[in-house]
Amino acid sequence: MVERELYMQQIRPFINRPFIKVIAGIRRCGKSVVLQLIAEELKRQQVAKEQIVYMNFESFEWIDITDARALHGYIRNIVEKSKGKVYILLDEIQEVKDWEKAVNSFMADWDVDVYVTGSNSRLLSSELSTYLAGRYVSFHIMPLSFHEYLLFHGLLSCEKGALRDEFQKYLRMGGFPAIHTGNYDYEAIYKLVYDIYSSVILRDTIQRHRIRNVELLERVVKFVFDNIGNRLNAKNIADYFKSQQRKTDINTIYNYLGALQDAFIIQRVPRYDIKGKELLQTNEKYFISDLSLMYAVMGYKDRMISGALENIVYWEMKRRGYDAFVGKQDNREVDFIGIRRDERIYVQVTYRMESDATAEREFAPLLSINDHYPKFVVSMDDIWQDNINGIKHKHIADFLTDNNW
DSSP, rough: OOOOHHHHHGGGGGTSSSEEEEEEETTTTTHHHHHHHHHHHHHHHOOOOOGGGEEEETSGGGGTTBBHHHHHHHHHHHHHHHHSSSEEEEEEEGGGTHHHHHHHHHHHHEEEEEEEEEHHHHHHHHHHHHHHHHHHHEEEOOOOOOHHHHTTOOTTTTTTTHHHHHHHHHHOOOEEEGGSSSSHHHHHHHHHHHHHHHHIIIIIIHHHOOOOOOOHHHHHHHHHTTTTOOOHHHHHHHHHHHTTTOOOOHHHHHHHHHHHHHSSSSEEEEEEEETTEEEEEEEEEESOOHHHHHHHHHHOGGGHHHHHHHHHHHHHHHHHHOEEEEETTTEEEEEEEEEEEEEEEEEEESSSSOOOHHHHHHHHHTTTTOOSSSSEEEEEOOSOOOOOBBBEEEEEEHHHOSSSS
């Protein structure tokens, strides 16, 4: 079991605090492992095993607990027999109808500490905001980062050359923990990931949102996947379908994009005007929760490399606590601006610095920003390592494993 310390550091301060801990993320990203790590942490803090209730609602063991009344009755039985605080860990809680009513009652009536996981952000946020406003804190669990991939495979101390070779593997394999438990080839990996994708599409998108036009949904998915790193919005997609003689209502496209975000398949990233310090409403980008989803659906294509690298950098910034946006500086685009409290970071991502013109193009937007915050150009170049006017150039493997940005 991988010690996902990044998330445990976030969760520990809230143990024994009067907040419901909501652990959310795409299916098979490792939420159950985080819940098990919480249980282990509780035991280290001298909590008796009998005081910890763990229920995974995707397991046949709990098939009879389908609604709030049944869940409440089961937990009440345990609480009434307990001699101290009860710690309730509920995995994939969205499988229980009206679960939020039961959890609200737990918090109101008993001495408990509650942790829930779920695979649909809207389901969690809407119910929680209605019944538990101000009484919950959420944590977004993501597939393995490059650092976690190295940890998983015992490679944290590998040399620079090996580190870059491992990044190539990570780029192709993605970060779903299950695919790193065996010695799978790429074909087997993409089959496993496609099964994850199919489950998410069916259970967290089609069924949850009652989507009838499944073929159109799949076309939207493929269009977004094919345009990772490009500016994109619902109108772009509708216009493309129209050019293919497939008239599509733009509101339907918006709804489908929203459903895919709720299921953590994609993430919308708005643009940010660096000078005006305001969010813009047009030409956002979309990124995928894990690149292996794109390969499983579309196949691996070398032409996707630039968008794939942006995708990895975006999620690394999110893991490190930055709100990440696409930056606009006058008429230039900065791939990412990250904002974390009073800190900022700017990052340009490119595949290779193939010429002086490429280097000038990538450095120019950052050179035009007149502030003292860190600025990076990130690529897969092994040789080209120049820094220009304080703007650092890093190989992406070094950037992802550097704790000092």
